[in-house]
Amino acid sequence: MNRIGVGLVCALLLLIQYGSGADVIITSPDPSPTIRTGDPINLTISYSSTPTMIMWTANGSIVVLWLNGAQIPAAKYKTRLMLQEKNILLTDSTTADTGEYMVKVIDTNSDSGNFTFNVVVRDIITNVNVLQTPAVIIESTPDVNLLCRAASGSGSVTWQKDGQPLTNDSSHVLLDRTLQILTPNRTFSGTYSCNMSNPVSWNVGSIVMTVYFPVESVTVTQSLPLVSERSPAVNLSCSTPSGNSETVTWTKDGQPIINNSTHSLLARNQTLQITAPKRAFTGMYSCNMSNAAYWSSGSLLLRVYDPVVNVTVTQSPQKVNEGAALVNLSCSASSGYTEMVTWMKDGQSVTSKNAYSLLDGNRTLQIKQPDRKSNGLYICNISNAAYWGSGSLNLTVSYATPSATSTYSMLIITLLGGILLAH
Template sequence: MGFAILTATLLLIQYGNAANLIITSPNASPTVLTGDPINLNISYNSTPTLIIWQYGNGILMATWINGTGWSADNYKNRLTLHQQNISIGNSATKDSGEYTVTVTDTNRDSGSFKFNVVVRERVLEIQSNDTGIYRTGANISLTIWYDGNPSEIFWFYNGNPFVIKTENNEYISDRIRSRMVLQENGSLLIYNTTKDDAGNYSINVTATTTITTTNTTTIVSGSQRFQVKFYDPVGNVTVKQSLQVVSEDTSAVNVTCSASSGYNEAVTWMKAGESITNSTYNLLDGNQTLQIMQPNRTFSGNYSCNISNAVSWSIGYLQLLVYDPLLTVTVTQSPQKVNEGAAFVNLGCSASSGYTEMVTWMKDGQSVISKNAYSLLDGNRTLQITQPNRTFNGLYICNVSNAAYWGSGSLNLTVSYATLRATSTYSIMIIPLLGGILLAHW
């Protein structure tokens, strides 16, 4: 038989001509998993008399001559030969490589076709949808699923085995024994977690699974990795300013944000509900410091700082005041003309700009308080004098101040005689005087 194949091959080499023989295949580069059959199919445009299948550098696999086929001894138990295809069962990774089929037809025309076969290791596909991000103190589940019955389960923590389960043995590290439940398929439940449980977890599973294409069972293994992170919830957020008093004469002020506890991953700032960026402010120390250069009154407002991590967030607030100078302080009088006997007179005090935090009054160098005829209204901005008379005449000074600046204004108040009352009194005094003179004369 070997002599016949060798003779046929020599004839192909001597007389073969591929000009009129065309060989094609629907899949020239098949990829299969270990255990699956390797199916190589061809078609041609004439009537064959000889078909030779070879692997690699000329290793003979099978021949087909005029309707009769033979398999080489090393393929006899797992190769099926038909006229236009072969099927190699129970494939292994060593079966990867180049396969060549040579066809000779009745006209002694010959042609060859090559297949590039890849046999990949069959692995256990282990799947999971766990995120790996948890809150400290939580009960977590490292859940997996796969097809097959496990025979060995190995869990690793940062590369070191801490759970081993085989058919005859089970080992669980003391570090986690009292807080862990290992489920039947290898999924891991951990209770009352701490930051010390964070790290890289991985599982290796060996299991028996069924190859659907051949309805046979095989031993396969697979792995899955988890990167586990734990976060403390973000505690109370405090926002502080570096200077107690900020004015337009301040060169710079820092507003800082910190949380009482928890891991900080992101810090964001807002002013009056609008996001803050580096275009107007300087964001320093991982955004935990908001720096304002050359502050002015436009930077006054309500600031909020949001500190967050993967499991929680918290917000702190600060009202920042940037004081501008009290440029002009004006004292006004209403009504502008006051006579004795009037119901009241109001002295008003105002500044042209700036925050006004304190207003005080003085008359002729003495402090004025709400007492007797004096009433301080509108946050001391109005000094009201009830039933004014000439004793209230004098120089009134209004002092306006805030944490950074102060200014003052003044007004001379004059309470005049009541004209009608003065004339009447004068007439009453003159008439008796004239009467006395006349009586004396007579």
């Protein structure tokens, strides 16, 4: 039989022999210690007599015997145990060490006594976080559960929203580690924090809960009322009066826009800045605002004006005789966006009336049955909101000139006719 076995036999014999003696009064300053995992379990006792045997047990199993100064530890505690007469210390504690610890003392007068400790070893609470169910919440969601959980440790839980404590009410139900929110609406959006604590540690986790509602009436506005190729930059801004927008994307004529040398997405993509705009940047710009549940879009037609240059007026047909059916004067420019075309003849405005007709957005001036009165300087002006240019053409309508003989003959006929009438 090994040393421990002999010691246990001796201890049992002593307990049988002296178990009915007078009580040894044992006290302790901390009979119910709570220990943090990894910290030592330190149990201290006091008594007034001189012991011959001290036996420590944990949950009914012997931890160590002290016999007249000799220590006989159980194998499972041998490397962790430090024992003095009135103190036992177990290092590297785990939650498995939780339980009832009893010490029994027999003194030199064969009197005995015992004392019980209730030891609790608690894990340190770490990495507390909040799990939201369902993941996406809208205003028609019936209820939401927020679960407070930890990577290690456990304890009691309290809740706050935006720093204010939450209690049971008509909208909030506290269920163990779960906060249940009933019929949430947009005002319930905010930061929810759970504090998990036990006697040895505490930790806080939080989640930003968003109750989504529709994104509506998205509009796009431009920072300049007039954008030309002289403008250094223009900003297009996307906004909505309602709805929580998480993602903003832009397209031009249906094609995605990304950051590059001429396009910059600013203010969480709500502003599209176009640097050194050119005529090629003219187009339909659309902004899409979305969140996890809803989306909506708005559009704006951006017009970048470029100079009106090389305005020319051409004539068809090239040669016009008096009595012809018509002549067309056509106005064009080699570049520049055209918003308005106007005509003048010899400094006077020309409109669609009498012999004149303005066709093809005023780009063509049609003169019906031109005659010598149609001769003159025709000026065409092409303009847009930023630029203008003009071109001109001198129209000549040819007509027949009577000869001198014909004129003289007509005069004789006229005179003879007068004489005959007189008689």
